[in-house]
Amino acid sequence: MTPHLMLALQAAGLWSGLLILLLLVLSGVVSSGRRRHLVSFGDGGNPELQSATRAFGNCVEYAAPGMAAMGLLAVLGAEPWMVHAVGGTLFAGRIIHALGLLFQTGPSLGRVLGMGLTWISLLAAAVGLIAYAIV
Known part of the structure; x- marks a missing residue:
């Protein structure tokens, strides 16, 4: 296993x-x-309980494909910084979104910001996966 692959896999493992x-x-x-x-x-x-259940469920719904994408990015040869960027952005987005659901009622800045960060991380992962798959 190359050092580059190991670093990328470690990044995926961390996040x-x-x-x-x-x-x-x-x-x-x-x-x-x-x-x-x-x-x-x-x-x-x-x-x-509705808020807590949705905070958990929403995190599962977005974290699972994000984790799979980070692993695939690493295996396909993505730079470790890219895996860290996707993972860190996704993790921050999921925390901020969960806090927005748990501690505020109705629409909240936490929910909006958290979803924005989540979507950015998944979009970056998707673009990276497609790019590494066709190159």
């Missing part, structure tokens, strides 16, 4: 690991909310 930790934290928020509100399944119509 994927951090995203998985974020998912565990958000899952814990859902679980503790269910215990606190005595809800065994779903959100029970509780607004706090």
